């Protein structure tokens with residue numbers, strides 16, 4: 173192999189790997205970048221060996237440009253907080269229990285192995301099963317156009333769905349090597365909204381201690397007001413499905429229709445469909461699908 177043969181071979185392999193990666197259904201499509209990689213293949217295939225110095229320089233500068241663009245592409249995605257690996261869709265009834273990201277005893281002495289086993293294997297698993305069941309019952313209801321139990325299954329879906337999603341976040345929010353405090357942008361954000369990390373911690377702890385009965389306390393980000401907030405959740409949900417993004421909502425409080433429709437909520441709902449601004453819903457949807465977590 174001539175002195176640059178190895179370099180070209182490596183470039184070729186890298187290029188093929190990147191093309192395969194960009195072309196796979198596991199990643200956001202970026203056709204412009206894929207095309208550049210493809211053109212680079214053509215360029216490499218067209219050169220003769222041994223390479224002349226000019227050919228080599230050309231190849232090198234072209235490779236560097238593409239390399240930089242690939243890097244920029246991934247960095248941009250990560251900086252935006254967009255997870256660029258496109259996870260597969262979870263069809264109704266197909267949720268699975270994620271593995272704990274560490275061994276059962278990894279959080280000792282703060283949380284015992286025994287708790288972690290029961291909590292993850294029994295409790296979290298039961299939410300996964302409950303969510304799957306609720307989703308399948310909703311599929312059945314739609315197929316039969318029989319919504320007589322929609323209230324019950326909506327409640328089940330929110331309860332078990334929030335249970336599944338929140339536990340999935342919870343496991344990942346913890347780790348065997350706890351960190352003293354947040355860093356970087358989150359630290360700044362906490363300081364600017366709550367005054368100090370200590371004030372935030374006190375607020376969060378008090379909210380947790382004072383949740384009525386069973387529940388959660390959550391630090392959330394509001395894309396609307398662009399600030400953090402601390403909220404309590406009794407049980408899992410109060411009927412809301414956490415870790416989802418509303419894109420179309422309908423207010424059915426009486427104040428929204430009573431003056432005009434009296435107690436005929438069904439008529440209000442029927443008419444409401446005539447005034448839905450789907451362009452707005454579409455816009456919210458487009459923004460929402462940008463955010464991707466690992467699917468379970």
Ligand SMILES: [Fe+2]
Nearest residue numbers: 291295296339
């Ligand atoms: Fe739990």
